[in-house]
C-alpha cells in the first residue's frame with residue numbers, strides 16, 4: 001500500500017432523528033431572526049466514512065442587530081468557552097455550528113456558505129457548518145426529502161425549510177479552501193416529519 005493514494009469519497013453526514021427534529025424546531029421558533037447553535041457528534045473513523053450528529057444545541061443569548069451575521073454577547077462567549085472545555089472531556093466531539101438564513105424583507109436568502117460563514121469556519125477550525133434556509137410558505141405542504149445536492153427539504157407549519165451542510169476542502173498548500181456540500185442522511189427524521197404531515 002505504501003505510496004498508493006487512496007481515493008476517498010467525501011464523508012456523508014448522518015443525523016439522528018431527535019437531533020434533526022430539534023434543529024427544525026429551533027429555526028422555526030425564532031423565524032426572522034437568525035437561529036444559531038453548535039453541533040455535537042462523532043467524526044468519521046477507519047470503519048465508517050460519515051459524521052454522526054447526535055445534538056444541535058441552540059444558543060439564544062446574542063445581539064440581534066444583524067439578521068445574517070449573529071454576534072455574541074461577551075457573556076455568551078465566556079459561557080461558550082467553558083462549555084467547550086466541558087465537551088472536550090466527552091467522547092462526543094464539537095463538530096461545528098449551525099445557523100439559519102431566514103428570509104429578509106420578503107427576500108429568500110441563499111442557503112450557500114457566505115464569505116463570513118467561511119471565515120468563521122476557518123477561524124474556529126470547524127469540521128462542519130450547517131445552514132438552514134427558512135422562508136414562509138403561503139399554503140399547502142412540501143414533502144420532506146433528500147435532494148440530489150445533498151440537502152434535505154420540506155415544510156413545517158407555514159415554513160419551507162432546507163438543511164445544508166458544508167465542509168471546507170484544502171488543496172495542497174492552499175490557504176483559501178473551497179466549501180463542499182456534503183450529503184445529509186436522515187431517513188428516520190424524514191419519515192417522522194412526513195408522518196406528521198399526514199396527520200394534519
Ligand SMILES: [Zn+2]
Nearest residue numbers: 068099114117
Ligand atoms: Zn450564514
